[in-house]
Amino acid sequence: MNILKTYKIYIAGQFPRTESGRTYVVNDAAGNPIANVCQSSKKDIRNAVQAARKAFGPWSERSAFNRGQILYRIAEMLGGRKAQFIEELIQQGQTIERAQIEIETSIDRIVYYAGWCDKFQQILSSVNPVNSSHFNFSVAEATGVVGVLADEQTGLLGLVSQLMPVIAGGNTVVFIAAEKSPLCAITFAEVLATSDLPAGVVNIVTGFANEMLPTLAEHMDVNALYLSNASNEIVKSTQLSAVDNLKRVVVVNEDWNQEKAQGIAFISSFQEIKTTWHPIEQIGGATSSY
Amino acid sequence: MTDSNNTWEYAPSLEGTSHIQLKEKYDLFIDGKWIKPSNNRYFDTINPATEEKLAEIAWATEDDVDLAVMAARKAYVEVWSVMKASERAKYIFRIARLMQEHAKELALIETLDGGKPIRESRDIDVPLACNHFFYYAGWADKLQDAFPQRNIQSLGVAGQIIPWNFPLLMAAWKIAPALAAGNTVVLKPAESTSLTALKLAEIIEASGLPAGVVNIVTGNGDTGAAIVNHPDVDKIAFTGSTAVGKLIQRAVAGTAKKVSLELGGKSANIVLEDAPIDQAVEGIVNGIFFNQGHVCCAGSRLYVQESIAEEVVRKLKQRMGSLYVGNPLDKNTDIGAINSKEQLNTIEKYINIGINEGSDLFQVECDLPSKGFYCRPTIFTNVAQSSVIAQEEIFGPVLTIQTFRTIDEVIQKANNSPYGLAAGVWTDKGSRIFNLTSKLRAGVIWSNTYNKFDPASPFGGYKESGFGREGGLHGLEAYLK
Numbered sequence: 204m205n206i207l208k209t210y211k212i213y214i215a216g217q218f219p220r221t222e223s224g225r226t227y228v229v230n231d232a233a234g235n236p237i238a239n240v241c242q243s244s245k246k247d248i249r250n251a252v253q254a255a256r257k258a259f260g261p262w263s264e265r266s267a268f269n270r271g272q273i274l275y276r277i278a279e280m281l282g283g284r285k286a287q288f289i290e291e292l293i294q295q296g297q298t299i300e301r302a303q304i305e306i307e308t309s310i311d312r313i314v315y316y317a318g319w320c321d322k323f324q325q326i327l328s329s330v331n332p333v334n335s336s337h338f339n340f341s342v343a344e345a346t347g348v349v350g351v352l353a354d355e356q357t358g359l360l361g362l363v364s365q366l367m368p369v370i371a372g373g374n375t376v377v378f379i380a381a382e383k384s385p386l387c388a389i390t391f392a393e394v395l396a397t398s399d400l401p402a403g404v405v406n407i408v409t410g411f412a413n414e415m416l417p418t419l420a421e422h423m424d425v426n427a428l429y430l431s432n433a434s435n436e437i438v439k440s441t442q443l444s445a446v447d448n449l450k451r452v453v454v455v456n457e458d459w460n461q462e463k464a465q466g467i468a469f470i471s472s473f474q475e476i477k478t479t480w481h482p483i484e485q486i487g488g489a490t491s492s493y
Numbered sequence: 494m495t496d497s498n499n500t501w502e503y504a505p506s507l508e509g510t511s512h513i514q515l516k517e518k519y520d521l522f523i524d525g526k527w528i529k530p531s532n533n534r535y536f537d538t539i540n541p542a543t544e545e546k547l548a549e550i551a552w553a554t555e556d557d558v559d560l561a562v563m564a565a566r567k568a569y570v571e572v573w574s575v576m577k578a579s580e581r582a583k584y585i586f587r588i589a590r591l592m593q594e595h596a597k598e599l600a601l602i603e604t605l606d607g608g609k610p611i612r613e614s615r616d617i618d619v620p621l622a623c624n625h626f627f628y629y630a631g632w633a634d635k636l637q638d639a640f641p642q643r644n645i646q647s648l649g650v651a652g653q654i655i656p657w658n659f660p661l662l663m664a665a666w667k668i669a670p671a672l673a674a675g676n677t678v679v680l681k682p683a684e685s686t687s688l689t690a691l692k693l694a695e696i697i698e699a700s701g702l703p704a705g706v707v708n709i710v711t712g713n714g715d716t717g718a719a720i721v722n723h724p725d726v727d728k729i730a731f732t733g734s735t736a737v738g739k740l741i742q743r744a745v746a747g748t749a750k751k752v753s754l755e756l757g758g759k760s761a762n763i764v765l766e767d768a769p770i771d772q773a774v775e776g777i778v779n780g781i782f783f784n785q786g787h788v789c790c791a792g793s794r795l796y797v798q799e800s801i802a803e804e805v806v807r808k809l810k811q812r813m814g815s816l817y818v819g820n821p822l823d824k825n826t827d828i829g830a831i832n833s834k835e836q837l838n839t840i841e842k843y844i845n846i847g848i849n850e851g852s853d854l855f856q857v858e859c860d861l862p863s864k865g866f867y868c869r870p871t872i873f874t875n876v877a878q879s880s881v882i883a884q885e886e887i888f889g890p891v892l893t894i895q896t897f898r899t900i901d902e903v904i905q906k907a908n909n910s911p912y913g914l915a916a917g918v919w920t921d922k923g924s925r926i927f928n929l930t931s932k933l934r935a936g937v938i939w940s941n942t943y944n945k946f947d948p949a950s951p952f953g954g955y956k957e958s959g960f961g962r963e964g965g966l967h968g969l970e971a972y973l974k
Contacts, residue, residue, distance in 0.1 A: 264931075326642075329951075329965065329966055329967070331947070331949040331950045331951070331965050332949050333945075333947035333949050333950050334624065334947055334948075334949075335945065335947065337942065337945060339947065339949070339950050341950075341951045341965065341967060344931075346955075426956070435747065438747060439746050439747030442742070442745075442746035442747060443743060443746045443747075445742075446739050446742045446743050446746070447739070448911065448956070448957055449735075449738065449739065449742065449754070449756075449956065449957045449959065449960070451960055466642065467642055468642070468643065475936065475955050475960075476936065476951050476953070476962050476967050477930075477935070477936055477937070477938065477955075478936065478937050478938070478950055478951045478952065478965075479930050479937075479938045479939075479940065480937075480938070480939045480940065480942055480945050480950070481926070481940045481941065481942070482941055482942050
């Protein structure tokens with residue numbers, strides 16, 4: 204007899220059950236039940252936001268080099284659990300060939316963003332030649348807590364593709380897993396939990412998007428929202444919910460299997476530009492004109 | 494010596510206004526022509542320093558906005574988007590040059606229409622506006638170099654709505670990058686300060702810019718709403734209040750319109766105990782009293798380290814005593830007229846709230862002109878973090894002062910605001926500056942200076958102060974795909 208896995212949610216580095224005690228059944232492609240998964244509540248969302256906020260300061264202030272090391276470690280840990288992910292992807296309806304490609308592409312994508320952690324700032328930043336005696340420069344800083352709604356089309360690759368650029372940039376995340384294929388998201392949380400990523404940087408909940416998304420989108424301590432291949436209705440209602448604290452709402456329609464579905468633009472969407480001015484003393488007659 | 498004792502009396506030095514040319518009535522600038530509003534309605538624009546009428550301004554209806562958007566679309570498709578980028582650049586350069594030639598007139602009209610001291614419109618607003626066109630002109634044929642990672646494209650028709658605090662400068666901040674990036678424009682100036690935008694329209698007309706590339710429609714909030722809701726507008730750029738910014742976000746939800754918002758602020762100006770105090774006091778004054786405090790990034794929350802608080806407040810009060818409040822056309826004037834009666838009422842409402850909350854009021858005892866809208870420079874001490882006057886944007890010459898003991902405490906207090914536009918830090922120690930500037934959640938940080946602006950310097954906020962940047966390379970982003 205098989206031991207069936209209990210899929211729990213991931214908040215503040217812990218794996219609690221939903222506080223609501225509810226579960227829903229996830230079926231395989233043929234319609235047979237394969238797991239009971241937490242049907243998370245609004246309260247779980249609020250707990251996750253709190254954890255993400257607490258983790259934001261330390262994570263965004265970590266050295267970019269260190270963030271890169273941690274992302275690379277995530278890729279390593281995922282590589283060590285390929286078989287489990289392939290099995291889950293197949294359970295959720297993928298062919299074995301597609302599942303293998305998905306896991307390989309996912310690992311590559313994490314490595315790709317690991318490399319960006321200490322580089323994107325140099326591309327997004329500038330020293331600005333102002334017309335006065337000031338040193339003036341602009342740098343990119345993380346936007347804050349980002350709420351991500353999973354792409355329903357891909358269980359693992361979509362998750363990795365959305366998540367990595369956001370955390371590479373120093374943000375923290377509340378991630379609502381794909382409703383019909385949440386298994387990889389929870390197993391991926393186990394990868395995160397064992398890969399030096401500080402607790403609370405990524406929080407993953409499972410359940411019904413129409414129940415959780417409005418709470419996340421209205422939450423006044425969330426700074427940005429990220430939708431991928433979402434319906435027009437979801438995009439519009441999320442944009443409306445986001446107005447009260449002027450969340451940045453990022454909407455993409457990407458085929459995550461494509462190589463072009465990665466890049467610095469996915470990082471810069473969740474960055475703010477900060478410009479600093481400092482006077483330059485102008486006394487004395489010495490010049491630099493050797 | 495009393496705090497407000499002023500021993501430096503100057504004879505008035507009024508700037509003459511005889512050579513400026515104002516029409517009695519201004520129509521709408523659409524498709525390169527001056528067009529009467531479809532309902533034939535006009536409203537008065539007055540000089541807030543004297544309450545005298547300056548001119549009548551056309552009130553654009555939804556139909557007029559539609560006409561302007563159609564003209565902008567036609568100009569985009571047929572002319573501007575297909576023009577060689579280097580030619581586009583030359584038109585923008587030419588506008589910059591013509592503005593420089595009209596600088597004196599623009600400065601005078603800005604002061605007459607908006608109430609700001611001539612010293613500021615002459616030395617700050619107008620030169621910055623000219624320079625903004627000059628700066629962005631050169632980007633027009635270098636856009637691909639700005640963003641080598643992607644294939645850049647213009648957006649189309651940009652609808653732009655600007656505020657009354659820096660009328661010409663905000664028009665420049667909006668129009669110059671939009672044109673450089675290859676877009677065409679429908680711009681609406683603020684109701685109380687349309688004149689310099691209309692003078693700019695005359696300059697644009699004289700520059701030979703192809704008809705419809707820039708359209709200027711005047712009016713009130715309804716005119717602005719017509720632009721925001723127009724289905725053929727690809728981009729909305731708005732500078733103004735956070736409340737209106739949120740209305741715009743609601744209106745564009747579910748559409749493909751790209752938006753940039755530059756909204757309100759309640760910026761912290763932080764003075765540490767090792768700061769050069771006299772310089773800091775100048776910075777505090779410039780931070781809150783520049784342009785009568787009608788500045789979205791005004792340093793309206795002052796945080797002074799406890800050990801020097803008494804000295805800073807004493808010197809600040811002393812310095813306030815030498816500020817000249819009065820006729821904006823006087824070259825000695827530091828603080829001119831409040832932009833409108835309505836805004837004066839708002840400021841007075843907040844001053845009363847501050848008094849009722851139990852904070853201690855200090856105002857300079859100076860004579861104010863008998864006509865016009867004026868407000869004495871005002872500071873409040875004994876202010877709590879939870880005080881309304883320390884939380885809400887007043888948009889006037891009103892400063893709240895709080896003290897702090899540790900750096901951690903002041904970072905928390907400064908960041909404890911839904912806004913995140915700007916902040917100031919005063920200290921002699923470089924490592925301390927970088928600690929603070931990297932932890933303050935705001936888009937512009939001035940260290941040992943305040944309220945400095947430049948075309949090459951990106952400007953814009955975090956959190957509820959909006960999103961998108963204006964100025965610099967980053968300012969192009971708002972007008973490109």
